Amino acid sequence: MPARRRLAALLLTGSMLIGTVTATAQEVRPDQIDVQILSTTDLHMNLMDYDYYADRPDPGVGLVRVASLIRKARAEKPNTLLVDAGDLIQGTPMGDYVARVQGLGPGKFQPIIAAMNALGYDAAVMGNHEFNFGLDYAVAAEKEAKYPVLAGNVNRVEDGQPLFPAGIILDRQFTDGAGAKHTVRVGVVGVLTPQIVLWDKDKLEGKVTTADIVEVAAKTARDLKAQGADVVVVVTHSGLSGAPYQKMAENAGVAVAAIPEVDAVVTGHSHRVFPGADYANLPDADIPHGLIHGKPVVMAGFFGDHLGVIDLILSADPKAHDGKGGWIVAGGHAETRAVLTRVNGKATPLVEPDAQVAALAQAAHQATLDYVRQPVGKSTGRIETYFAFIADQPALDIVSDAQRAYVAKALAGSPYAGLPILSAAAPFKAGGKPGPDYFTDVAAGQISLRNVADLYLYPNIVAAVKVTGAQVRDWLEMAARVFNRIDSAKKEAQMLVNRAVPSFDFDVIDGVTWRVDLTQAPRFGGDGKPLPGDNHRIVDLRYEGRPVKDDEEFIVVTNNYRANGGGNFPGLDGKNIVYSGTETIQEIIADYLRGVGTLMPKTNHSWGFAPIAAPVTVLYDTNAKAAPLLTNYPNLSDAGPGEAGLELFRVDLSPTALAGQALGK
Numbered sequence: 001m002p003a004r005r006r007l008a009a010l011l012l013t014g015s016m017l018i019g020t021v022t023a024t025a026q027e028v029r030p031d032q033i034d035v036q037i038l039s040t041t042d043l044h045m046n047l048m049d050y051d052y053y054a055d056r057p058d059p060g061v062g063l064v065r066v067a068s069l070i071r072k073a074r075a076e077k078p079n080t081l082l083v084d085a086g087d088l089i090q091g092t093p094m095g096d097y098v099a100r101v102q103g104l105g106p107g108k109f110q111p112i113i114a115a116m117n118a119l120g121y122d123a124a125v126m127g128n129h130e131f132n133f134g135l136d137y138a139v140a141a142e143k144e145a146k147y148p149v150l151a152g153n154v155n156r157v158e159d160g161q162p163l164f165p166a167g168i169i170l171d172r173q174f175t176d177g178a179g180a181k182h183t184v185r186v187g188v189v190g191v192l193t194p195q196i197v198l199w200d201k202d203k204l205e206g207k208v209t210t211a212d213i214v215e216v217a218a219k220t221a222r223d224l225k226a227q228g229a230d231v232v233v234v235v236t237h238s239g240l241s242g243a244p245y246q247k248m249a250e251n252a253g254v255a256v257a258a259i260p261e262v263d264a265v266v267t268g269h270s271h272r273v274f275p276g277a278d279y280a281n282l283p284d285a286d287i288p289h290g291l292i293h294g295k296p297v298v299m300a301g302f303f304g305d306h307l308g309v310i311d312l313i314l315s316a317d318p319k320a321h322d323g324k325g326g327w328i329v330a331g332g333h334a335e336t337r338a339v340l341t342r343v344n345g346k347a348t349p350l351v352e353p354d355a356q357v358a359a360l361a362q363a364a365h366q367a368t369l370d371y372v373r374q375p376v377g378k379s380t381g382r383i384e385t386y387f388a389f390i391a392d393q394p395a396l397d398i399v400s401d402a403q404r405a406y407v408a409k410a411l412a413g414s415p416y417a418g419l420p421i422l423s424a425a426a427p428f429k430a431g432g433k434p435g436p437d438y439f440t441d442v443a444a445g446q447i448s449l450r451n452v453a454d455l456y457l458y459p460n461i462v463a464a465v466k467v468t469g470a471q472v473r474d475w476l477e478m479a480a481r482v483f484n485r486i487d488s489a490k491k492e493a494q495m496l497v498n499r500a501v502p503s504f505d506f507d508v509i510d511g512v513t514w515r516v517d518l519t520q521a522p523r524f525g526g527d528g529k530p531l532p533g534d535n536h537r538i539v540d541l542r543y544e545g546r547p548v549k550d551d552e553e554f555i556v557v558t559n560n561y562r563a564n565g566g567g568n569f570p571g572l573d574g575k576n577i578v579y580s581g582t583e584t585i586q587e588i589i590a591d592y593l594r595g596v597g598t599l600m601p602k603t604n605h606s607w608g609f610a611p612i613a614a615p616v617t618v619l620y621d622t623n624a625k626a627a628p629l630l631t632n633y634p635n636l637s638d639a640g641p642g643e644a645g646l647e648l649f650r651v652d653l654s655p656t657a658l659a660g661q662a663l664g665k
Contacts (some may be wrong), residue, residue: 002164003157003298005054009223016596017478019262022535027642028177028256028313028607029177029315029317030176030177030178031176031177031178031315031316032176032177032313032314032315032330033079033175033176033182033184033310033314033327034077034079034172034179034312034313035077035079035080035081035184035186035231035312035314036073036077036079036080036081036083036309036310036311036312037080037081037083037239037264037266037308037309037310037312037442038070038073038074038080038081038083038307038308039082039083039084039085039235039300039303039307039308039309039310040063040066040083040084040085040298040300040304040307040308041084041086041087041237041266041267041269041299041302041308041407042086042087042089042268042269042301042302042303043084043091043302043303044083044087044088044090044091044092044095044096044129044133044177044269044302044303045088045089045090045091045098045112046062046063046091046092046304047062047063047064047087047094047112047115047361047364047365048064048094048358048361048365049061049062049064049065049110049353049355050060050062052093052094052368052369052372052438052450052453053093053429053450053453053454054441054454055195055369055372055373055492059339059340059347060305060339060340060347060349061305061339062303062304062339062353063112063115063116063119063157063210063234063304063357063663064115064304064342064353064354064357064358064361065304065339065351065352065353066304066306066307066339066355067115067119067350067353067354067356067357068339068351068353068354069307069337069339069351069355070082070307072351072427073119073309073627074339075306076126077311078175079156079172079174079175079318081122081123081170081172081186081188081233082120082121082122082147083120083121083122083123083124083125083127083233083235083266084116084121084123084124084270085124085125085127085189085235085236085237085266085267085268085269085299085300086124086125086126086127086128086129086130086192086269087108087128087129087130087237087268087269088112088113088124088129088130089112089113089130089133089138089141090129090130090132090369090370090458090459090463091129091135091303091394091457093371093372093449093450093453094111094364094365094383095459096453096459096586097367097371097372098110098111098364098366098581099133099137099150099459100133100392100459100584101367101371102364102367104140104144104548108114108137108288109144109444110141110144111360111361111363111364112142112361113141113142113145113351113359114144114257114360115360115361116145116147116313117144117146118356118357118360118435119145119356119357119518120147121145121147121524122147122148122170122188123147123148123149123150123168123170123188123190123235124145124148124190124191124235125148125149125150125151125190125191125192125235125236125237126138126142126150126151126154126163126164126192126237126270127192127193127237127268127269128192128193128195128196128199128200128237129218130491131196131200131203131204132203132458132459132460134203135203135204135207136209136228138548139163140254141427142164146296147499148165148168148170148188149164149631150164150165150166150167150168150188150189150190150191150215150235151163151164151165151166151190151191151192151218152164152165152167152189152190152191152216153166153190153194153210153211153212153213154189154196154209154212155207155208155209155210156207156247157206157207157208157209159270159538163208164190166189166190166216166219166220167187167188167189167221167223167224167229168188168620169185169186169187169188169191169222169224169227169229170181170185170186170187171185171186171571172184172185172186172436174314174432175188179219182327184230184231184327184345185228185229185230185231185326186220186229186230186231186232186233187188187224187225187227187229187233188232188233188234188235188237189217189220189221189224189230189233189234189235189261189262190234190236190332191213191216191220191234191236191237191238191256191271192213192236192237192238192252193212193213193237193238193250193269194212194213194248194390194615195210195566196208196209196210196248197209198233198564198565198566198574198584199561199564199565199566200560200564200664201560201564201565202463202560202564202580203460210248211250211614212247212248212249212252213238213252213255213256214237214245214249214252214255214256214259215247215523216257216520217234217236217259217522218259218261218262219586220588221234221259221261221262222261223444224261225261225567228321228326229264229310230320230326230327230328231264231265231314231316231327231329231400232261232262232263232619233258233262233263233264233265233310233521234256234264234266235266236252236253236265236266236267236268237268238249238250238251238252238255238256238267238268238269238556239253239267239268239269239270239271239272239299240253240254240267240270240272240274240279240282240292240297240299241253241254242281242282242363244653245450248422251269251270253265253267253292253297253299254282254283254284254285254292254293257284257293257295257297258284259445262295262389263295263296263312263329263332264295264297264310264312264329264332264334264553264590265295265296265297265298266297266298266299266308266310267297267298267299268299268302270299271301271433271434272300272301272302272433273299273300273306273336274290274297274299274334275287275288275289275290275297275298275299275334275336276334276336277337278484280360284479285297287584289333289334290310290333290334290335291332291333291334295332296311296312296332297310297311297334297345297451298310298334298335298336299336299447301336301338302434302534303434303590304339305338305339305340306336306337306338306339307336307339308334308336309332309335309336309337310334311332311333311334311335312331312332312334313329313331314327314328314329314330315327315328315330315331317600318604322354332366335390337460338350339351342645343598344642344644347594349592353604356635358610364386365491371449372448372449372450372453373448373449373450374448374449375446375447375622375661376447376448376449376452376593376594377446377447377581377593377596377598377599378445378446378447378597378598378599379444379445379447379598379599379600379601380444380598380599380600380601381394381444381600381601382440382442382443382444382584382601383395383442383451383455383601384428384442384626384629385427385429385438385439385440385441385450386439386441386622386625386626386629387428387429387481387622387626387632387633387636388427388430388503388506389482389496389497389506389576389604389620390601390633390636390651391506391603391608391633391661392508392604392605392607392608392621393427393604394454394602394603395427395440395442395601396425396508396510396583396603397510397595397602397603397604398425398455398510398592398599398601399423399425399456399585399589400423400425400510400511400557400571400591400619401423401510401592402513402585402588402589402591402592402593403423403462403557403558403585403588404421404422404423404510404557406421406462406557406581406583406591406592407421407462407464407555407557407579407581408421408578410581411464411465411555411578413581414484414578416466416555416578416579418476419466419553419554419555419599420511420543420554420555421511421554421555421556421557422472422509422510422511422512422554422555422556422557423509423510423511423556423557423558424475424507424509424510424556424557424558424562425507425508425510426479426503426504426505426506426507426508427440427503427504427506427508428440428456428457428458428503428504429454429457430503430506431499431501431503431621431622431646432499433499433501433644436623436643436644436645436646437623437645439622439623439626440454441625442454442455443509444458445461447593447599449590452586452589452590452593453586456585456586456589456590458559458561458585459584459586460559460560460561460585461559461560461580461581461582461583461584461585461586462557462559462560462579462580462581462583462585462588463557463558463559463560463562463563463577463579463580463581463582464554464555464556464558464563464577464578464579464580465556465557465558465563465572465576465577465578465652466553466554466565466576466578467553467554467555467556467571467576468550468551468552468553468554469541469543469548469549469551469552469553470550470551471553471570471571472509472541472548472554472556473538473541474523474524474569474571475507475509475556475569475570475571475572476507476509476514476523476538476541477522477523477524477536477537477538478503478505478506478528478567478568478569478570479506479507479527479569480505480516480522480523480527480537480538480584481498481505481522481524482497482501482503482505482506483496483497483498483516483518483537484496484497484498485518485519485520485521485610486518486519486616486653487519487616488519488533488612488614488616489543489614489615490612490616492617493617493618493619494616494617494618494619495536495618495619495620495621496518496579496618496619496651497620497621501526504567505567506509507558507562507569508606508607509556509606510542510604510606511543511554511606511662512539512541512542512548512606513541513605513606513607513654514542514605514607515538515539515540515608515609515610515663516537516538516539516543516607516608516609516610517536517537517538517539517609518537518609518610518612518618519609519610519612520535520536520537521533521535521537522535523535523536523537524570525536526568527565527568528568528569528570528576529591529605539610540610542557542663542664545664548571553616555578559585560580563577563580564577579626585665586664604664605661605662605664606657606663606664607663608661608663609653609658610658611653611655611657611658611659612654613654615654616653617650618650618653619648619649619650619651620640620642620647620648620649620651621638621642621647621648621649622646622647623645623647624641624645624646624647625641626647627647630649630653632660634660635651635652635653635657635658635661636649636650636651636652637649637650637652638650
């Protein structure tokens with residue numbers, strides 16, 4: 001994505017962004033073997049190049065597009081392995097349709113796995129989202145694979161054995177630079193983020209346990225080398241972090257690369273690209289060559305927007321395997337290849353859809369379209385998330401209202417029936433890393449299931465927790481990490497939103513009102529632990545117009561991910577859950593809209609910003625299509641174009657501008 005030219009000027013920065021990284025190929029001798037390891041990750045059921053939420057083609061995503069890159073890469077270099085780093089079967093309405101409507105069994109199949117079978121994948125690791133539909137479904141889907149599925153650090157409780165193997169040795173016939181064929185034994189290790197037992201606790205508790213990524217990867221790599229593997233590649237559904245390694249870390253890719261027996265690493269989970277600007281400051285990394293700790297490492301984005309390519313040069317080693325001979329890695333590099341490029345805001349596809357994958361997907365694609373186009377109600381106005389970080393939004397209130405109504409009925413007659421019920425919702429699609437089009441935008445008129453899935457992306461189950469007023473405040477403090485601290489003494493422009501914090505962690509709790517003091521530093525870090533200093537961003541927290549007391553009790557409706565500790569929100573670890581449902585929140589929203597019939601989108605103005613007396617220039621970026629909505633936000637003014645597809649808006653936080661913004665009205 002191009003650098004923000006206008007924003008760079010406003011911020012007076014002189015830093016350089018690293019662009020697309022393509023390593024220089026190493027010269028291969030006649031007696032050496034050039035092997036490439038191709039990879040996909042975080043496809044999230046983007047089998048087709050289609051946006052089911054907008055109901056239109058999207059040439060920037062989809063295995064159907066990546067498949068063309070795969071075939072091209074194989075044609076260039078026949079010594080090839082193809083692997084996937086997880087989060088495969090959940091993430092689009094096609095995933096919901098297959099899991100909840102079609103199902104699996106005789107005469108039915110998982111279409112994205114069928115496509116991977118056809119493409120000849122060599123191995124894959126499970127991802128955390130594989131478990132969103134339950135353990136039985138995940139196992140049934142993965143067993144359709146004709147390639148080895150790995151999950152070495154996930155163990156069954158019943159017998160203590162891995163759910164899927166930790167590693168495998170693939171014997172492959174590769175051709176050297178002189179045209180001679182050799183058998184190379186490639187060991188593949190598969191491990192994933194251990195937090196699955198936390199995030200899907202309601203589905204996995206008592207069924208599986210997880211172990212540390214690095215410990216399992218290191219042991220498995222040693223075992224594979226001892227069993228005769230010439231090369232060991234770790235495929236891990238885990239991201240890259242510059243923080244010092246800690247046991248059971250979620251993002252352990254850097255530590256995996258440091259394992260002596262590991263020759264290359266395929267990562268994922270973080271929805272980013274390595275090598276590239278996303279990790280420009282990562283310690284121990286050689287970005288131009290795609291190396292970490294001297295090992296080739298790759299992360300191929302998400303939704304099928306990139307293909308990962310690791311290139312390894314192998315040399316014969318007569319001393320290998322106790323003198324029996326074998327191959328060692330003499331050099332290598334990593335890069336990614338995109339399916340689409342953007343120039344001056346215009347998207348240009350770099351490849352066409354693959355005909356074989358498109359044919360395999362056609363039946364499921366059409367069935368998904370029929371499914372998501374089913375009407376569930378009507379709306380008298382537009383529902384969108386373009387200004388989700390500026391003010392409360394009807395898009396979130398709809399979710400909150402549906403959740404609260406559902407749980408209120410469920411708790412009727414219970415010991416918790418008399419407690420106030422609050423409801424938490426987050427703007428899942430609100431820009432950031434996924435790009436300038438990643439927003440919810442539902443036009444007035446008919447609301448269909450695709451719009452429901454657009455409002456609420458994940459198949460989360462509804463849950464409710466009992467918390468105190470102090471815990472509500474800390475919950476909101478954690479959510480407020482999404483905002484940058486605004487220095488009232490700075491004359492330069494400052495960005496409002498910290499895009500490193502995912503939008504799904506910006507929980508808006510409906511039923512209370514509060515303001516955010518942006519001059520204060522965040523109270524909590526990403527791990528949910530307090531940061532140095534007694535920081536308080538959440539001010540004027542009220543329930544029914546009166547200040548919230550620390551010791552008063554509330555019920556907060558949320559989802560199973562958050563209630564079980566997802567996102568490391570303080571006070572949420574699964575121990576204070578008072579209700580756990582069986583229906584997904586998507587289903588609850590659809591039923592709610594059917595009951596309402598015609599919806600009039602509105603908000604109850606739960607939150608706002610505390611005014612800043614000093615003159616500051618604060619900028620907010622959102623899709624350029626949001627400009628016509630500016631009249632709804634009197635304290636905003638257009639500041640011109642930002643990155644491709646984005647528009648910058650000045651946010652007036654002066655006492656005069658915010659004087660008329662009453663909350664809870």
